[in-house]
Amino acid sequence: MDPEHLAQLESALAHVTGFIYPNEVELHWSILIVIYPYLTGLVAGAFILASLEKVFNVKELQPTYRLALLTALAFLIVAPMPLQAHLGHPERAFEIFLTPNSASAMAMFGFVYAWYLMVVLLMEIWFDYRADLVRWRQSDKGVMKLVHWVVSLGSRDVSPAAVAFDRKAVQFITIVGIPSAFLLHGYVGFIFGSVKANPWWSSVLMPIVFLFSAIVSGISMVLLIYYVTTLLRRKELDMKCLNTLASFLLYALIIDLSLEALDFIHRLYESEESIEILEQLIFGKLFLSLTIVQILLGTIVPMVFLAAARFSELPDEMKRMIYFVAALLVQVGIFSTRWNVVIGGQLFSKSLRGLTAYKLELGGQEGLLVAIGLLVLPFLILALLLKILPPWEEAKTSPEPSEAPLA
Amino acid sequence: MSQTYDRRKFLAEMLKFPPATIVLGVIGPVKLLAAAGDDDDGYEPTEHYYAMGIRVEECIGCGKCVQACKLENDVPDEPFYFRTWVERYIVYTDGEVQVDSPEGGIHGFPPVADESFPPVADGKEILRTFFVPKLCNHCDNPPCVQVCPVGATFKSQDGVVLVDEDYCIGCRYCIQACPYGARFLDPRTHTANKCTFCYHRITKGLLPACVEVCPTQARVFGEIGDRSTPLNRMMRMSHLEVLKPHMNTEPKVFYTALDGEVR
Numbered sequence: 301m302d303p304e305h306l307a308q309l310e311s312a313l314a315h316v317t318g319f320i321y322p323n324e325v326e327l328h329w330s331i332l333i334v335i336y337p338y339l340t341g342l343v344a345g346a347f348i349l350a351s352l353e354k355v356f357n358v359k360e361l362q363p364t365y366r367l368a369l370l371t372a373l374a375f376l377i378v379a380p381m382p383l384q385a386h387l388g389h390p391e392r393a394f395e396i397f398l399t400p401n402s403a404s405a406m407a408m409f410g411f412v413y414a415w416y417l418m419v420v421l422l423m424e425i426w427f428d429y430r431a432d433l434v435r436w437r438q439s440d441k442g443v444m445k446l447v448h449w450v451v452s453l454g455s456r457d458v459s460p461a462a463v464a465f466d467r468k469a470v471q472f473i474t475i476v477g478i479p480s481a482f483l484l485h486g487y488v489g490f491i492f493g494s495v496k497a498n499p500w501w502s503s504v505l506m507p508i509v510f511l512f513s514a515i516v517s518g519i520s521m522v523l524l525i526y527y528v529t530t531l532l533r534r535k536e537l538d539m540k541c542l543n544t545l546a547s548f549l550l551y552a553l554i555i556d557l558s559l560e561a562l563d564f565i566h567r568l569y570e571s572e573e574s575i576e577i578l579e580q581l582i583f584g585k586l587f588l589s590l591t592i593v594q595i596l597l598g599t600i601v602p603m604v605f606l607a608a609a610r611f612s613e614l615p616d617e618m619k620r621m622i623y624f625v626a627a628l629l630v631q632v633g634i635f636s637t638r639w640n641v642v643i644g645g646q647l648f649s650k651s652l653r654g655l656t657a658y659k660l661e662l663g664g665q666e667g668l669l670v671a672i673g674l675l676v677l678p679f680l681i682l683a684l685l686l687k688i689l690p691p692w693e694e695a696k697t698s699p700e701p702s703e704a705p706l707a
Numbered sequence: 708m709s710q711t712y713d714r715r716k717f718l719a720e721m722l723k724f725p726p727a728t729i730v731l732g733v734i735g736p737v738k739l740l741a742a743a744g745d746d747d748d749g750y751e752p753t754e755h756y757y758a759m760g761i762r763v764e765e766c767i768g769c770g771k772c773v774q775a776c777k778l779e780n781d782v783p784d785e786p787f788y789f790r791t792w793v794e795r796y797i798v799y800t801d802g803e804v805q806v807d808s809p810e811g812g813i814h815g816f817p818p819v820a821d822e823s824f825p826p827v828a829d830g831k832e833i834l835r836t837f838f839v840p841k842l843c844n845h846c847d848n849p850p851c852v853q854v855c856p857v858g859a860t861f862k863s864q865d866g867v868v869l870v871d872e873d874y875c876i877g878c879r880y881c882i883q884a885c886p887y888g889a890r891f892l893d894p895r896t897h898t899a900n901k902c903t904f905c906y907h908r909i910t911k912g913l914l915p916a917c918v919e920v921c922p923t924q925a926r927v928f929g930e931i932g933d934r935s936t937p938l939n940r941m942m943r944m945s946h947l948e949v950l951k952p953h954m955n956t957e958p959k960v961f962y963t964a965l966d967g968e969v970r
Binding site: 301302305306309313319320321322323324325326328329383386387388389390392393395396399400401403404405406407409491495496497498646649650651652653 | 783785786787788789792794804805806807808810811841850852853854855856857858874875876877878879880882883884885886887888889890891892894895896897898954970
């Protein structure tokens with residue numbers, strides 16, 4: 301047996317207060333399982349943001365449409381990695397596809413994921429970029445020519461009819477994509493919300509809370525990426541776009557906070573047998589990460605910042621600085637949200653009589669370094685995607701439909 | 708554990724099903740199933756349905772059951788892995804309840820008056836104390852089986868919840884889903900592990916190890932049904948309780964004299 305693992309358990313045992321079942325000393329879902337809903341939330345949120353432009357015709361968000369799609373793809377590619385790394389037998393993971401237990405929420409992961417990646421995200425990106433890919437290929441040289449040829453799957457047709465079909469296809473996929481994005485993250489919420497043994501998780505609101513926190517996280521992440529990439533490319537930030545992002549972020553935050561408050565009040569009012577231990581949890585071990593980081597710094601402060609900047613006469617430079625800081629705080633808050641759900645739900649005993657502790661290790665398969673690696677990886681993948689599929693205005697080879705002369 | 712009712716055996720039996728169906732009308736279901744099982748010992752899971760009774764009033768907290776279980780089932784020695792354990796409850800006159808289970812109760816419990824035990828505070832008086840042995844409840848409606856993504860944990864025909872360690876992917880969803888803390892991840896195999904009612908013993912007609920060693924017969928093992936067994940007798944004569952009935956897991960470990968404080 302791994303002596304390091306044992307030492308970890310010994311130290312956890314020393315931090316136990318009250319009574320916990322003896323098998324509960326080991327905390328089973330570690331930081332890797334915190335990262336998983338964090339990443340999928342970003343995927344769903346970024347996609348929903350992208351669909352605002354396509355389906356709901358929010359034209360101000362046009363500069364972030366492709367960026368949001370690529371962001372969603374980059375995070376989606378990494379999303380299953382923490383799950384895989386966390387398995388006791390990663391080599392058996394394919395059994396979930398081969399012999400899924402249809403009663404298991406977790407068994408559906410592979411199918412939801414595959415649907416979202418293959419049918420929604422890749423198809424939408426491909427149709428949206430297809431005409432550009434064909435034209436880029438003609439002017440490309442060297443490796444890029446080959447890359448764009450491969451990505452375009454050899455497609456050549458840029459006739460108006462073909463381009464019109466692309467637009468229709470994108471429209472259609474986005475319409476299918478919105479419920480799919482809801483499914484992707486709502487489903488992650490269901491994995492936790494359906495565990496009746498755990499009173500901190502077991503809530504019918506869980507998928508909905510997850511969904512709105514996903515939208516919050518996706519919008520703020522795209523805002524951050526748009527901000528940074530635009531500055532790095534020494535271009536002008538589109539203030540209209542930033543203002544719209546800020547508005548949507550504010551609205552989503554309001555809904556998110558309301559849902560969290562509803563959940564909290566509901567629990568308090570029902571006051572079930574678990575209320576005492578949950579009270580100890582909230583005001584003890586989770587006070588910093590829940591009350592201070594998630595609610596105050598991650599939700600209320602950004603809401604005040606966004607509202608103040610959005611509806612004031614501040615100069616644009618000032619406004620976007622505030623947006624940036626607010627979005628950054630939101631990211632920290634959302635990560636805390638995931639932490640508080642996943643780790644928080646395992647800090648109390650199912651005997652409802654005691655609390656245990658989680659100590660994050662630095663190294664090891666489930667340590668901090670691996671976690672940081674998994675959080676950095678999507679950005680590296682995004683950087684690569686931005687090289688292959690530049691989402692920028694100046695890279696486009698055909699005018700937007702709204703700007704095109706009417707035939 | 709060659710006796711477990713595993714996937715391979717199930718498939719093998721399925722293959723034999725078409726010819727067996729023809730025989731069905733002739734010799735009846737019991738003989739058919741006996742013919743289909745190629746197990747030499749003739750054990751027939753459909754003819755059994757197991758459960759356990761625990762008489763809280765008889766348990767003296769000696770911890771022999773915990774020891775026997777660890778030995779019999781090769782459960783890791785460290786005090787973080789238990790297929791069964793014993794909890795001690797101390798209820799004070801002011802309503803406060805104190806629960807402990809030092810190392811799962813494997814070495815018994817220090818006397819309440821002992822110095823190693825937190826002394827009874829001034830002005831406090833003990834109302835009652837008792838021990839509660841715990842183990843997997845082999846629920847009839849098991850949440851662990853429901854959530855297992857690959858079907859590695861399953862309910863056998865004779866009513867025992869088992870884990871196929873060659874199939875378990877180690878996702879630990881079942882551990883999260885169990886309301887009773889009855890499961891752990893075996894640090895050697897990285898798969899879920901739990902009480903099997905000593906399946907390798909009961910299918911040979913022996914008692915589970917914990918029941919075998921219990922000096923006070925606080926644990927009663929047997930079958931539910933019309934057979935005349937000690938368990939059936941206990942179930943007929945006593946007021947029965949199960950743990951966390953509101954979870955609707957339908958446990959098959961039945962307690963007598965279970966205090967409302969026990970969760």
